[in-house]
Amino acid sequence: MNRSFLITGDSINSRLDRWLKRNISPIPQSLIEKNLRKGKIKVNDKKIKSSYRLQKNDKINFYNFTFKARLEKKKKFIYDPSKKDLLFSSKIFIENNENFAVINKPAGISVQSGTKSKKNILDIIRKTHEFKDASPYAVHRIDKETTGILIVAKNRKYAQLLTTLFRIRKIHKTYLCIVLGEFKEKKGKLVDILFSYEGNKKIESKAITRFKVIDSNNHYSLLELYPETGRKHQLRKQLLIHGYPVLGDSKYRISEKTKIKDNNLMLHAHKISFSIDNIKYNFSAELPPNFKDTIKEKYLKSFSL
Numbered sequence: 055m056n057r058s059f060l061i062t063g064d065s066i067n068s069r070l071d072r073w074l075k076r077n078i079s080p081i082p083q084s085l086i087e088k089n090l091r092k093g094k095i096k097v098n099d100k101k102i103k104s105s106y107r108l109q110k111n112d113k114i115n116f117y118n119f120t121f122k123a124r125l126e127k128k129k130k131f132i133y134d135p136s137k138k139d140l141l142f143s144s145k146i147f148i149e150n151n152e153n154f155a156v157i158n159k160p161a162g163i164s165v166q167s168g169t170k171s172k173k174n175i176l177d178i179i180r181k182t183h184e185f186k187d188a189s190p191y192a193v194h195r196i197d198k199e200t201t202g203i204l205i206v207a208k209n210r211k212y213a214q215l216l217t218t219l220f221r222i223r224k225i226h227k228t229y230l231c232i233v234l235g236e237f238k239e240k241k242g243k244l245v246d247i248l249f250s251y252e253g254n255k256k257i258e259s260k261a262i263t264r265f266k267v268i269d270s271n272n273h274y275s276l277l278e279l280y281p282e283t284g285r286k287h288q289l290r291k292q293l294l295i296h297g298y299p300v301l302g303d304s305k306y307r308i309s310e311k312t313k314i315k316d317n318n319l320m321l322h323a324h325k326i327s328f329s330i331d332n333i334k335y336n337f338s339a340e341l342p343p344n345f346k347d348t349i350k351e352k353y354l355k356s357f358s359l
Contacts, residue, residue, distance in 0.1 A: 056115075056116060056117055056118070056119075057115075057116045057119075058113050058114060058115045058116065059077075059113070059114045060111060060112075060113055061073075061108045061109065061110060061111065061112040061113070061114065062110065062111070064209060064210035064211070065077075065108055065210075066108060066109065066110050066210075066211065067107050067108065067109075067210075067211060067214055068107070068108050068210070068214075069104070069105055069106070069107060069108075070097065070102060070103075070104055070105070070106045070107075070108060070114075071083060071086050071104035071105070073108060073114075074086055074095070083104070086104055087104055089119060090102065090103070090104055093117065094116065094117050094118055094119045095114070095115070095116055095117075095119065096114075096115045096117070097112050097113070097114055097115070098112060098113055098115075099113075099115055131167050131172060132167075132177055133167055133172050133173050133174055133177035133178070134177075135177060135178040135181050139173075139178050140178070140181060140182065142160070143178050143179055143182050144182065144183075146158045146159070146160065147184055148203070148337050148338075148339060149335075149337055150184045152208065153207065153208055153209060153211075153212040154205055154206060154207045154208055154212050154216065155179070155184055155185070155190075155205075155206050155208065156203060156204070156205050156206075156326070156337045157175070157179070157203075157204050157206065158201070158202060158203065158204075158339040158340065159175060159196060159200075159201060159202060159203075159204045159323075160201060160342065161198075161199050161200070161201050161318060161319065161342065162198065162199065163175055163178075163198065164198045165192055165195045165196065165198075165204065166192055166195075175204065175206075176190045176192060176206070179206065185208065188208040188209065189208070189209075190206045190207070190208070191206065191207040191208070191209070191210065191212075191213035192206065192207075193205055193206070193207050193213055193216040193217045193220060194216075194217075194220050194225075194284070196323050197287065197290075197319070197321075199302075199318075199319035199321075200319060200321045200322070200323060201321075201322045201323070201339075201341075201342050201345070202229070202322045202323025202324055202339045203227070203323040203324070203325070203326045203337060203338075203339045204323070205326065215330065219328055219330075220284065223282065223283075223284075224328060224329070225326060225327070225328040226280070226326065226327045226328065227280070227281060227323060227325070227326050228278060228279070228280055228323075228324050228325040228326070229278070229279040229280075229281070229289060229321060229322060229323055229324055230268075230276070230277070230278060230279075230321075230322045230324045230341065230345075231276075231277050231279060231289065231293070231300050231301075231320055231321045231322065232274055232275070232276055232277075232300070232301045232320035232345075232348060232349070232352065232354070233274065233275050233277060233293055233298040233299060233300055233301060233320075234273070234274060234298060234299050234301060234308075235273070235274070235275060235297060235298045236270045236271060236272055236273070236274075236275055237265075237267045237270050237275040237277065237298065239267070240266070240267045241264075241265060241266045241267065242264070242265060243262065243263070243264050243265070244261075244262070244263045244264075244265060244292045244293075244295075244296060245260070245261070245262050246260075246261050246291075246292050246295050247259070247260055247261070248260075248261045248285050248288065248291055248292075250285075250286060259283075259285050260283065261281075261283050261285045261288045261291070261292055262281070262282040262283050263279055263280065263281045263282065263283075263288065263289060263292055264279070264280040264282065265277050265278065265279050265280070266278040266280075268354075268355060269354045269355035270354075271352075271353055271354065273352070274301065274352040274353075274354060275298065275354075276349060276354045276355065278324075287305075287306065289321065290303055290305070290306040290321065291306055293306075294306040294307065294308070300319060300320055300321050301319075301320040301348070301352075302318045302319045302320050303319055303321075318344050318345075318348075320345060320348055322339070322341055322342070322345055323339060324338060324339060324341075325337065325338045325339075
């Protein structure tokens, strides 16, 4: 059977192989490559590689290609936000334009739904006025208990662009955190090898974070952190490795017997900066009240935004 499709809208700049899996059928990569080599799949009537980025008005042609119905996927859970969720969400937007939004994420809410967390930011803001006629795309994540800046794209083009900027480290983030212990050095760099697992395979990843001590005493330190790499739980893991766990961290702490009196994670994504088309963007997220209160309670220097 012969068919053709015209590329418009969110499909622009998508890789050909990913477009095929998303829109035609979740067929194996090897089968895509085979059909491209045989000329059963062409773009603008020309043989093309699977990595080709689709352009506006490109025509994808299929020749003697058997279309199989897409496998029915398990229905994705979508959290239905309450009136209370929507009420608070109107207060968390820092920036809102036609391509992306920047929000100040509160603690205790995941970015996306998961097996353990159904309530999530993307499903909440999906129902807001700010995302009317737009779909939220996650371009990076911050931990459920971490507060602060989160960028959410409003279309596939900016989702791909922002994801690329994160990957090539052109987006610069600054975190604030309170840790247990007194930092001896006022500024420096933490360089560590972090371990993770994919099934039974052990993965080693290099993690680099610069730090600056804002204030410290015999028991606590208030830090500014500048991650140069983006590993999962990087800041929390590195600080624990060096003997300064984040205050309120129930997972990455020195001893399982240690009681967590401060059960709010004192880690806040404070600032972010990047450039798109020679336009510079700089955003900052106000500290949550409990973070400000903890700074005073631990006799640390007040931090003003």
